[in-house]
Amino acid sequence: MKKGFFDRRQLALPYVLFLLVFVILPLFVVVYYGFTDAEGHLSFANFLAFFTNMRTVGTLVYSLVIAILTTIICLLLAYPVAYILAKGEYARKHSFLMVFVLPMWINFTLRITALKEILTLLEGNLAFHPFLNTIICMVYDFLPFMIMPLFNSLAKLDNSMLEAGADLYASPVQNFLHVLLPLSVPGIVSGVTMVFLPAMTNYVVLDMVYNSTYIMGSLIGSYFSSYDWNNGSLISAILLMMIGLVTMVTNRLIGDKEVASR
Template sequence: MENEVKVKKGFSFTRAHLCFPYAIFLVFFVILPLILIVYYAFTSKSGRISFENFIWFFSSWASIKTLLISIGLSLLTTFICLLIAYPVAFILARMKSNKNVILLFLFIMPMWINFVLRAMAMKELLDLFGIITKYNYLSTVIGMVYDYLPFMVLPLFTTLSNLDKSYEEAASDLGANKVKVFTKITFPLSLAGVFSGITMVFLPCMTCYVISDTFGSGKVTIIGKFIEQWFGTGDNWHYGSVIAFILIVIMFISTLFTGGFSEDKNSRGTTL
């Protein structure tokens, strides 16, 4: 009897305790900042609850234009990445395993080189052709595609190489030619990887202003840059927070579209 009581009093380490470190991290670096953003977004400078920040954002052409440009640039980048990455991932996935590892490595390696360094190097290259100064938006898109391409290749490769070959064989057996096999079977079954890749490219594109600063000669402002300005030089945390809040909503909606919250285990491919 006494023994049992003792056991209950003492601290026993269970699996649940393993998540303490992350729980602390979650509270301080995720939940609290989120609460702060929501608080600032829905209050005025005097501290009263109001919607004036939202009214400011949607009545200012400059901010709406920035939002639209960000979305446009990100969509274009994502689309180009997809166009380049899909065939590459497809070929890599179909190769004999010893060859594709090396090639996949070549595609993934840039991810290991410092991101800013990579951007600077690409900028120098584009400068040689005079693209940077003449075409700010074009060079921004080139920079984004260059930087985010590996993030599209990897999930596509994973999905395509895990795709059971017997599906394609079955389709071909049932009378589908190579084009039909791709459009009716391979592509629909790789949508998980496509969505995964889109999420991994589209969302960072919206906010990562290092690329637009480097490649756009300071003339391309994306929504991330806008937030930074209001928190920094603009010194209005309420405006900054409202933009961040709107961005969260947009991201939430886009994730809904790409099936990120779907329960179906097939809908999401593996990412990194």
């Protein structure tokens, strides 16, 4: 093969630089601010304060509840859609998939504004159902992120697996539980990761529907807007750790499956 002007190492340089400046460095900044006080001394005071303050812990729990609910509803809605799109016999399944993913192409602000108008029309005053509205907006916003990975994982799944299940006396329900579901775990895990974590922090959606609901993202936002870098960073760091933990656990989960499916 003919050699190019650059070798692979040289070609990697821009990306390495980018990662250093925009990913690795900010991470250190966040962790540094999180565990120092206003004078720059190492301190766990913020950390302790977060977990002893009922208000912040309450926000954490509330965010978790919203994120979990959003994820579950997204999963329940997305799975059948992804299944039908991936396994159904439609001539234009990719066009159908497009219809579900299309909202992502439309400006986020416009989408939520439209949804806000619809909800106002239905409910009269948005303030009456803050929790319900939060869930509706979150689900609407994140659904495509659940459909895509599920679709990809189901489309890859060999039909003969399901035929083998049926051949071996599995009823349609058994076939789903013992063959389809276990084999789509990688898709479910990546869908959940794509929805659960952003759902904990995406307070912009709530702000836009004049929602008084407070989630982790709102907390970070309010600290930063009052120039409290330390507390804001700490919460970010806590979320980061949670994300890290969840990813580690799920990776182990998929890891086993992936090895098995090879």
